[in-house]
Amino acid sequence: MSDTFLFAEDTDEKIEEQKGEWKVLIVDDEPEVHAVTKLALNDFVFQEKSLSFISAYSGKEAKELFHQHDDIAIVLLDVVMETDEAGLEVAEYVRNELHNNFTRIILRTGQPGQAPERDVIVNYDINDYKSKTELTAQKLFTVVIASLRSYRDIMVIEENRQGLEKIVSASAxxxxxxxxxxxxxxxxxxxxxxxxxxxxxxxxxxxxxxxxxxxxxxxxxxxxxxxxxxxxxxxxxxxxxxxxxxxxxxxxxxxxxxxxxxxxxxxxxxxxxxxxxxxxxxxxxxxxxxxxxxxxxxxxxxxxxxxxxxxxLLTKDIEDTQREIIERLGDAMEKQFSIGKHIQRMVEMCKLLAKDYGINEAQIEMLKLAVPLHDVGKLKVPSEILNKPGPLNDEEKEIARKHATIGYDLLKDSRRQIIQSAAMVARDHHEHWDGNGYPRGLKGEDIHIFSRITAVADVYDALRSKLHYKDAWPIEQVLELFKQARGKQFDPRLVDILLNNIEKIEDIQKRYPDPI
Missing domain, CATH: 3.30.450.40 (GAF domain)
Incomplete structure (x- = not known):
């Protein structure tokens, strides 16, 4: 370490205010090495940032410091410390266990023969290898400058990548x-x-x-x-x-x-x-x-x-407009069919069921917009059938069942994904898990998850509500029906979710009561 230190000379240049620091970890079991390194780089400045030194005197201590600091720019790493390969173990730990590919690793060794440069460069992901005897003040300055430039560029690329990732994710x-x-x-x-x-x-x-x-x-x-x-x-x-x-x-x-x-x-x-x-x-x-x-x-x-x-913003405005139209149409249907808050309760129940089923937020939002139109086909079913106080005969049942296909036909020609989803739900929410539903006799997972969720929410709410042709069922009776229909009329997994969340489901019933 006999060279004249580069920054020891006085200058007439204006000293600029520092804007942060570069963290340098010195790992060596010799205290003198720490002292000399800090002295040699004492007034080092790169891009208006000075150096902040962190010291470790063993490989074990170095590993702990990497857990405490995730922004170490350079590590000056001795090879031989508590063991002959302690430094190499730290390098491997940083790269392979912490998956830190940013920190620049500079190996310094006083015993080059124990860790041959060629073998180390080939087998370990390090960035430079120096013998302590050759690392003069000038060469130390040079290697630190080069390493900081690399670290700076790598971090800019990483930040750029993270920004692009967020934009791509959001645009989808x-x-x-x-x-x-x-x-x-x-x-x-x-x-x-x-x-x-x-x-x-x-x-x-x-x-x-x-x-x-x-x-x-x-x-x-x-x-x-x-x-x-x-x-x-x-x-x-x-x-x-x-x-x-x-x-x-x-x-x-x-x-x-x-x-x-x-x-x-x-x-x-x-x-x-x-x-x-x-x-x-x-x-x-x-x-x-x-x-x-x-x-x-x-x-x-x-x-x-x-x-x-x-x-x-324009995209959001279009979606808000679509949402408002669908909600207003749903409100109009509730008044037309005198079904109170049926649709509001269904939307909330579908949201709960879908979330526990593991459906992502975007799809849940789509389902919430599709559900209000599940019975839109009833607009073309004669009111005397819909409002009949007693049971329907076979002919009336057949006419009423046509509302599923009618609803699909009303919506199917739209190019909007929301309306297409609503058309599918309108058609298929009376399909059964065992294939005995209508109008197409679909079975199991051939029925879209939106329709399966809507079916559970629709039947549960209808049974728990007082309608013009029946009184509300007690909860015990409703739960028994769902247990018996599990794997028959309804997706068994959805029935399990319903039963496990029955308190939340009933809370929805209380929050949206039908007007007296």
Missing amino acids: NLFTIRSLESFIEGIIQQLSSLLGGTKDAAYITSAVAGPKPIDLVTQDEFYVFSGKGEYQGCEGALLEDVVSGDELLACKKALKNKTLVYGDEYVAAYCQGKHTSGSLLYLSGVPRCLNQHDKKLLEIFSDNVQIAFDNV
């Missing part, structure tokens, strides 16, 4: 407001990675009043829709409540002038919308001064991100 499922939040979260994560990482970021818009519901608000009110870092968990908060001082003035300037405003450590980017009044991307903790390439990239990003957001 736009049924719920949650996926809209995920979409925006992915967008700001992408932007952060493009700029080399930021500490905090927020997407602020006047198009929403918090995460739900999506409603237009006054044009002067801007709310946090999604955020990371300091702004994570601020969804629904006013701009003025989360940003203050010069940063708030910059945000207001960006909104007023419809432009981008750059500060020393923050950016406020206006995003022009076609269908909304526009939004704002606010980034703080920018890790470095932005060059012209960064600024151009940011401008392109802000121009296009609002288009994506507008499209998601």
Whole structure:
């Protein structure tokens, strides 16, 4: 260690404020090695970040520190410590057990013969191999710089990948407001990675009043829709409540002038919308001064991100319109057939059954929209049959059963997935698990799960309700019927779910009572 230290000379350059630290783990059983390494790299700075040193004096201690710190950039790892291969065991542990492929591993050994370089490089996923005798201050500086550059680039790629993953995942499922939040979260994560990482970021818009519901608000009110870092968990908060001082003035300037405003450590980017009044991307903790390439990239990003957001809003608006039409139609049918809150109870029961069955959230949302139309075919069944006070004769039963096919025919030609699902449920919710149902005599899993769930909820609610031709059955009698019909009329797994959740099912009955 005889070389002159690179950073020991005085300079006239202005000392810039540090913006974070790079964590370096020193693993060596010789305290002198720790002291000399820290001295050699004492005033090291890379991308305006200094080094933060963590010391471990054994392989075991190093493994424990990797559990405590998931952001170690470099590990300077001795090979021979408590055992001849302790360092190699740490390297293998980091890569194969912790699955940490980010940290740059630099092996340092005072006994190269015990761990030949060629064998180590081939058999272990390390990034450099140095003999302690050759690792002078200058060479230590060089290897640390090279390793930090690699670590920085790998982390940017990883953050970029995570952002893309969120965007792809959200774009595949736009049924719920949650996926809209995920979409925006992915967008700001992408932007952060493009700029080399930021500490905090927020997407602020006047198009929403918090995460739900999506409603237009006054044009002067801007709310946090999604955020990371300091702004994570601020969804629904006013701009003025989360940003203050010069940063708030910059945000207001960006909104007023419809432009981008750059500060020393923050950016406020206006995003022009076609269908909304526009939004704002606010980034703080920018890790470095932005060059012209960064600024151009940011401008392109802000121009296009609002288009994506507008499209998601339009999609959500279309779905909300579909939902409202279906709900209003369901309400009209309840009044037409004098069935009280039957549909509301069915929707809640179907949701419960579907969730326990393991159906994903998007499909549950689809089922909830399809269920209100399950008896739409009854609109074309004569009212004297539907409202007959006594039992139906065989001819009347045959006419009433046609409502399943009629409902399907009314809805089948739609290209909308929701309406197609409703058509299927309308047709098949009277099919039986054993094949003795109607109209097609389907059996078992040939009956779509939506129809099987609807069948259970429909029959349970009908039996537990007072109708014009019968009184409500006591719960004991209803449960006995379902036990007997398990594997015959109904999917046995759904019957088990019903029985295991009977208290929740009955709570739904109480929450949505029929009007007296």
